[in-house]
Amino acid sequence: MNLTTKQKQHLKGLAHNLKPVVMLGSNGLTEGVLAEIDSALTHHELIKVKVAAGDRELKNAIVDAILRETQAVKVQLIGHVLVLFRQSEEMKIAIPKAK
Numbered sequence: 001m002n003l004t005t006k007q008k009q010h011l012k013g014l015a016h017n018l019k020p021v022v023m024l025g026s027n028g029l030t031e032g033v034l035a036e037i038d039s040a041l042t043h044h045e046l047i048k049v050k051v052a053a054g055d056r057e058l059k060n061a062i063v064d065a066i067l068r069e070t071q072a073v074k075v076q077l078i079g080h081v082l083v084l085f086r087q088s089e090e091m092k093i094a095i096p097k098a099k
Contacts, residue, residue: 001073001086001087002073003075003085003095003098004096004098006096006098007095007096007098008075008076010095010096011046011075011083011085011093011095012075012076012083014046014093015046015048015076015083018046018047018048019048020047020048020049020050020081021040021044021047021048021049022036022037022040022047022050023049023050023052024049024050024051024052024053024062025052026052028053028062029062029065029066034066034069034070037049037066037072037084038069038070041070041072041084041085041086041088042086042088044092045085045086045087045088045092045093046075046083046084046085046093047083047084048081048082048083048084049066049081049082049084050080050081050082051063051080051081051082052080053080059080063077063082066082066084067084070084070086071086072084072085072086073085073086
């Protein structure tokens with residue numbers, strides 16, 4: 001799923017007041033963390049994940065792995081906070097139509 005700039009802007013606005021629901025600790029990206037992210041995406045559709053990696057390349061590799069494993073879309077990455085979106089069958093969040 002590809003999002004237009006307008007759709008991303010809409011989702012960023014919705015995510016602004018959200019708190020991170022999953023925080024990656026010193027163990028990094030484990031199967032349990034991936035399962036938790038997947039579960040949160042199924043339930044909420046739009047979530048924040050705090051990726052506490054000191055190295056920029058490591059952080060980008062973790063973000064890429066999360067996106068690949070969860071089939072989510074990266075809305076934005078600011079500092080250590082990643083905003084993810086994955087629409088569920090119920091379509092809880094209405095995003096603007098792509099033109």
